Amino acid sequence: MSVQESAPEIGEIIEASSTADINAKDLEMLGLLEKKVRWLSSWTIHNANHLRPKRDGIKVGGHQASCASMTTLMTALYFNVLRPQDRVAVKPHASPVFHAINYLLGRQTKEKLENFRSFGGAQSYPSRTKDGDQVDFSTGSVGLGAAVTNFAALTQDYLRYKDMLPKDETPGRMVALVGDAELDEGNIYEALLDTWKHDIRNVWWVIDYNRQSLDGMIDAHLFRVIGRFFRAVGWNVITIKYGRKLHDAFAKPGGKSLKKWLNDVPNDIYSALTFQGGAAWRKQITSDMDGDNALASLLGDYDDDQLHDLMTNLGGHCMEAVLSAFDAVPNDKPTVFIAYTVKGYGTPLQGHKDNHAGLMNVPQMDAFKLQNKIADGQEWDVAAGLDISADALRDYIAKAPFNDDAPRNKSAKHITIPEMPFARAETSSTQEVFGKILNELAKMKNSDLSDRIVTTSPDVTVSTNLGGFVNQRGLFGREELADEFKERKVPSAQKWIRSPSGQHVELGIAENNLFLNLAALGLSHSLFGERLFPIGTLYDPFIARGLDALNYACYQDARFMVVATPSGITLAPEGGAHQSISTPMIGMGQPGLTSFEPSFGDELAAIMGWSFEHMQDPDGGSIYLRLSTKPLSQPERDLSQTEKTEIISGGYWLRQPGDDCKMAITYCGAMAPEAIAAWEKLSEDHPGLGLLAVTSTDRLYNEWQDLERARLEGKADGKMAHVENLLKPLASDARLVTVIDGHPAALAWLGGVRGHAVAPLGVNAFGQCGDSIALYDHYQIGTDAILRAAKRWDE
Numbered sequence: 001m002s003v004q005e006s007a008p009e010i011g012e013i014i015e016a017s018s019t020a021d022i023n024a025k026d027l028e029m030l031g032l033l034e035k036k037v038r039w040l041s042s043w044t045i046h047n048a049n050h051l052r053p054k055r056d057g058i059k060v061g062g063h064q065a066s067c068a069s070m071t072t073l074m075t076a077l078y079f080n081v082l083r084p085q086d087r088v089a090v091k092p093h094a095s096p097v098f099h100a101i102n103y104l105l106g107r108q109t110k111e112k113l114e115n116f117r118s119f120g121g122a123q124s125y126p127s128r129t130k131d132g133d134q135v136d137f138s139t140g141s142v143g144l145g146a147a148v149t150n151f152a153a154l155t156q157d158y159l160r161y162k163d164m165l166p167k168d169e170t171p172g173r174m175v176a177l178v179g180d181a182e183l184d185e186g187n188i189y190e191a192l193l194d195t196w197k198h199d200i201r202n203v204w205w206v207i208d209y210n211r212q213s214l215d216g217m218i219d220a221h222l223f224r225v226i227g228r229f230f231r232a233v234g235w236n237v238i239t240i241k242y243g244r245k246l247h248d249a250f251a252k253p254g255g256k257s258l259k260k261w262l263n264d265v266p267n268d269i270y271s272a273l274t275f276q277g278g279a280a281w282r283k284q285i286t287s288d289m290d291g292d293n294a295l296a297s298l299l300g301d302y303d304d305d306q307l308h309d310l311m312t313n314l315g316g317h318c319m320e321a322v323l324s325a326f327d328a329v330p331n332d333k334p335t336v337f338i339a340y341t342v343k344g345y346g347t348p349l350q351g352h353k354d355n356h357a358g359l360m361n362v363p364q365m366d367a368f369k370l371q372n373k374i375a376d377g378q379e380w381d382v383a384a385g386l387d388i389s390a391d392a393l394r395d396y397i398a399k400a401p402f403n404d405d406a407p408r409n410k411s412a413k414h415i416t417i418p419e420m421p422f423a424r425a426e427t428s429s430t431q432e433v434f435g436k437i438l439n440e441l442a443k444m445k446n447s448d449l450s451d452r453i454v455t456t457s458p459d460v461t462v463s464t465n466l467g468g469f470v471n472q473r474g475l476f477g478r479e480e481l482a483d484e485f486k487e488r489k490v491p492s493a494q495k496w497i498r499s500p501s502g503q504h505v506e507l508g509i510a511e512n513n514l515f516l517n518l519a520a521l522g523l524s525h526s527l528f529g530e531r532l533f534p535i536g537t538l539y540d541p542f543i544a545r546g547l548d549a550l551n552y553a554c555y556q557d558a559r560f561m562v563v564a565t566p567s568g569i570t571l572a573p574e575g576g577a578h579q580s581i582s583t584p585m586i587g588m589g590q591p592g593l594t595s596f597e598p599s600f601g602d603e604l605a606a607i608m609g610w611s612f613e614h615m616q617d618p619d620g621g622s623i624y625l626r627l628s629t630k631p632l633s634q635p636e637r638d639l640s641q642t643e644k645t646e647i648i649s650g651g652y653w654l655r656q657p658g659d660d661c662k663m664a665i666t667y668c669g670a671m672a673p674e675a676i677a678a679w680e681k682l683s684e685d686h687p688g689l690g691l692l693a694v695t696s697t698d699r700l701y702n703e704w705q706d707l708e709r710a711r712l713e714g715k716a717d718g719k720m721a722h723v724e725n726l727l728k729p730l731a732s733d734a735r736l737v738t739v740i741d742g743h744p745a746a747l748a749w750l751g752g753v754r755g756h757a758v759a760p761l762g763v764n765a766f767g768q769c770g771d772s773i774a775l776y777d778h779y780q781i782g783t784d785a786i787l788r789a790a791k792r793w794d795e
Contacts, residue, residue: 022323026080029396030319032386033104034075036393038346039372040100040113041067043379046365048116060117061124065344065355066093069210069316070177073339074101076322077175077206082402085172087152087527089137089145091179091208092125099131105403107134110380128526128556133408136527138556141548143185144516146205148552149174150195150334151513151520153203154505156528158454158476158521161500164530171332175204180211183226187549190510196233197508199478203334205230208316210343211267226338236335240325243318245310254298257289262311274312274342274351278304281311312350316341410529415448417612422605424634430627430669431565433601435465437608438535442472449533449612454521456505457537458514462494464537464565466504471495474502511546514538515553515562522558522615522622533612534560540567540626541580554592554622559615561608565627567597568741569767569775570670579767584668584746587624588698595624595698597740598647599672600634603695606644624698628670628741630772649722650699651692655679657729658688664730665786666692666747668740674776675739678786686790692726697746700726704753727754737761737789739781759789 045062054060074094078101082088090098099122102108108122115121123130125140137152139145153174159165182188195203207226227237242250242262250259262270265288273280282299289295302310315321316339329335344350348364360368373385383390397403421440422433444450454476455466474497475481481498485491496504505521507513514536520527521534543550543564553560569579587595594614598604607625614620639647646652654676657664663686667675672693679691694700704721720728727750736758738747744762751758761781768775776782 022320022327026323027319029388029393030075030079030323032388032393033079033397034071034319035372036104036382036386037075037097037100038068038071039368039374039385040103040380041071041096042347042360042365042368043374044096044099044113044116044122046360047114047379048118049359050362050365052114052118061357062096062117062359063093063356064096064347064359065349065352066091066179066208066210067097068345068347068350069208069341069343070094070097071345072317072319072322073206073208073341074098074177076319076326077177078105078402079397079400080323081326082175083170083172084402084404084406085169086175086402087136087149087172088175088177089139089149090126091145091177091182092139092142093179094177094208095123095125095139098126102134104382104397105400106397113380128409136408138552140555141552142179142182143187144512144549144552146176146178146182147187147191147512148516148519149176149203149205150191150200151517152523152527153200153334154195154198154517155520155524155532156202157198157200157478158505159524159528159530159532161476161478165528171202173202173204175206178205178207180207180209180226183207187510187512187516189229190508190513191516192229192233194508194510194513198505199234200334201332204329205334205336207336207338208341209338210316210341211271226336230334230336234333236329236331236333238325238328238335238337240315240318240321240337240339242315242321242340243313244320245313245318249298249310252298254292254294254296257292257295258285258298261285261289261295268353271343271351271353276351278302278306278308281307312342312345314340314342317345409526412525412529412531414616415452415531415533415612417449417609418444418447420605420609422601424601424636427631427633428601429629429631430598430601430604430625431465431629432631433604434563434565434608434625434627435468437605438466439468439472442469451503452531453533453535454503454505455535455537456507456514456517456521458507458511458542459509460538461504461506464539464563466535466537467494470504473504474499475504475506476500476502511538511542512549513546515546515549518560518562518622519549519553519556519558522553522560523556525559531616533615535563536560537563537565539578540564540583541578543580543583543586547586550593551590554590557592557621559620559622561611561615561623561625562593563625563627565625566629567626568628568670569763569779570628570630570741570772572770572772572775575769576767579763580742581763581766582743583626584697584740584742587626588701588746590624592621593624593698594621594696595626596696597626597669598695599632599667599669599693602635602637602639603647603693606639606647607695610648626669626742630670632670632673646722647695648699650696650703651694651723651726653690653726654693655683655689655691657690659729660731661688661690661729662686662731662734663790664690664692664734664736665790666694666736666738666750668694668697668742668747670741671739671781674781674783674786677783678737678790681783681787682790690730694747697740701749721753723750723753727756730754730756732756735759735790737786739786741781759792761785761789 042064048060112122117124126135128135128138230237344355349355378384383393441450477498518534518536524532567580596607611623683689700723704723707721710716739761744760748760763779
């Protein structure tokens with residue numbers, strides 16, 4: 001572990017300034033709490049793996065070493081530094097530390113800890129939806145928890161500039177506790193670049209720099225790159241390198257040599273010595289620095305245990321250094337702390353390169369238990385092993401600034417949703433109708449909905465039809481910025497003014513950032529108590545590019561609308577790189593996300609109205625609209641409430657099936673004209689032929705499956721799913737032809753509802769350039785293909 005020089009060092013800041021502001025009583029109490037947190041997190045994992053019965057024989061796991069490296073930092077934050085308005089994303093592998101801290105704060109139960117990683121117990125990684133009120137941001141997929149804090153800070157700024165938050169409340173700090181290996185994730189740097197452009201404030205990243213990843217050691221010079229990158233995007237960089245004991249040793253004769261040795265020693269040697277202990281430290285240092293009598297004399301002042309304690313006294317394990325670092329932040333600019341730590345600190349696993357998934361065995365835990373002065377039966381006691389009474393410890397915990405009685409999850413008032421402003425045109429595409437509806441909403445004055453819509457897009461604002469909304473409502477920015485084209489009277493369709501009142505958050509081409517931004521904006525009601533209606537647009541094929549972040553956003557129960565357009569091979573001349581195939585099944589399979597693929601404008605208007613309500617429903621979620629640029633002739637009709645309900649439920653009969661119907665054509669989205677044309681050509685030979693419009697494969701399929709599971713449990717109460725009712729008029733031996741500009745499996749499942757044979761048409765290969773007529777013919781989803789599929793059963 002090369003503890004090489006980087007500036008500024010918080011140790012140097014400590015020595016140059018005074019540490020008198022750090023109360024000695026606080027240091028004592030926080031030291032006791034740190035010891036207790038380390039014990040509880042280690043015991044929680046040990047109990048789950050060694051004491052709880054294993055019914056299936058599968059390893060439970062946990063990360064005792066990764067927990068131990070974070071205990072000082074997290075103890076300092078939760079019991080001294082954090083305020084109620086601060087929000088924290090805890091690194092995934094420190095989950096047991098987080099649960100232990102909440103246990104001490106009275107926000108977690110012993111039963112949950114005893115059932116860590118068990119059904120209904122404390123989660124392996126912090127989860128907003130499963131751990132409840134105590135979790136600010138879910139973590140698990142490394143890198144995303146850190147990056148979302150940047151967008152949460154941006155959301156907080158957005159709300160503050162709109163005067164939606166109390167002016168007398170100090171802004172909360174969005175804090176990410178990050179493992180150094182998480183800095184390998186590319187989405188980290190995408191987020192840093194995009195949020196730098198928005199000049200975000202009140203963000204802290206605390207890097208647990210233990211220099212170990214899952215499989216080995218971190219590059220010795222990584223800290224240099226980390227520091228340079230953060231400084232390049234305007235962050236304060238504070239390095240917490242050495243603890244008080246080491247700084248005191250550096251000031252003694254031989255201390256400069258000791259510091260030089262520490263700065264130069266490679267990560268792997270330092271880690272091995274950390275595991276081996278005091279005698280190994282002495283042998284290695286004296287061998288490397290042979291002839292340095294002052295250093296030899298300095299080392300002689302310490303016995304082996306003391307020397308080991310000294311050499312592992314890195315800044316991230318020195319409460320004094322950590323508190324001084326947090327107190328040294330000069331302003332509200334984003335700040336990163338590079339906290340040098342030891343993986344497995346204070347446990348038998350410390351320093352060993354295999355300790356990531358390693359667990360203390362029973363003899364090791366017995367020794368650790370003895371070291372912590374824990375008697376049998378006292379493993380979960382708050383003050384066991386500490387030289388203090390439980391009451392005194394609880395009194396101190398109760399006074400922690402963070403420890404108020406208010407719930408962590410806030411609530412927002414319900415926003416009334418007006419009728420969507422839809423005006424029928426002879427010909428239009430769903431993407432065009434989407435843009436027009438938003439444009440009309442933007443024109444509404446004194447509308448809670450319109451004022452709370454915030455749009456965002458990864459550099460495809462205009463090409464996804466958000467331009468009208470942005471022209472009306474403007475770009476969001478901390479500072480006023482005029483449109484130079486407008487100022488210079490250069491004609492342009494885009495009249496975009498950047499100001500604090502703007503309602504569009506401009507992003508670069510990074511879909512991960514889009515979904516992280518939507519995640520943060522979509523949690524505004526819970527994090528900040530004010531409802532926003534985030535709408536993000538992107539090209540449909542590039543959902544896959546940001547899928548990890550989309551899944552992360554839904555996992556947190558964030559509420560937003562993602563509009564993916566254009567979709568399918570219908571984007572014909574653009575070619576395969578811009579043509580989506582599997583996205584309908586992503587919409588069907590993603591929990592927390594309800595997907596729709598309407599064909600006509602009036603369908604989209606009904607869906608959008610329902611969606612804004614669904615985004616507010618306690619049992620609701622987010623919305624995915626798969627739209628198209630293909631212009632379709634719009635039906636002349638005024639939808640009844642029953643028809644709107646069917647559209648929202650997932651499907652309706654555009655042409656009702658006749659008695660004992662033997663065949664039906666089913667279509668989705670942009671394929672409406674081809675399906676209608678085929679129906680018209682077949683209806684003479686097939687009286688009663690039905691034409692089924694599917695507006696949401698997702699809602700149809702998942703309602704049916706939920707009901708099937710209820711039937712297995714005897715809880716269906718005779719209910720019928722919407723898709724079952726839709727297909728009920730068909731004869732038992734009827735056949736279905738399904739067509740979608742996407743993977744055919746998205747509709748092929750319809751045959752399983754009532755046992756009908758299905759000829760599924762769709763796209764299951766990469767697209768290519770051409771016009772839609774040629775491509776529909778090649779991929780066999782056009783009118784002729786539908787006719788061939790139908791007539792095949794007549795032969």
